[in-house]
Amino acid sequence: MAKSPSRVSGTANKKSILCYLGLHKWKRAGGSSHFSSNVREKEYRCERCGRTKTVYETKV
Numbered sequence: 060m061a062k063s064p065s066r067v068s069g070t071a072n073k074k075s076i077l078c079y080l081g082l083h084k085w086k087r088a089g090g091s092s093h094f095s096s097n098v099r100e101k102e103y104r105c106e107r108c109g110r111t112k113t114v115y116e117t118k119v
């Protein structure tokens with residue numbers, strides 16, 4: 060068995076260039092509609108880098 064010294068770049072090593080570019084893979088992490096009845100809060104989390112963002116939606 061030959062051990063190859065070169066590391067195969069796995070997916071774990073990639074911190075995703077897409078995330079770097081701001082193209083996160085948002086997944087719905089939660090949300091609630093507290094606050095006022097006119098605003099809905101949605102929480103998203105990136106599956107790749109774990110970044111979160113909150114989006115406020117206004118009900119029309």
Ligand SMILES: [Zn+2]
Pocket residue numbers: 078082083084105106107108109110
């Ligand atoms: Zn990301």
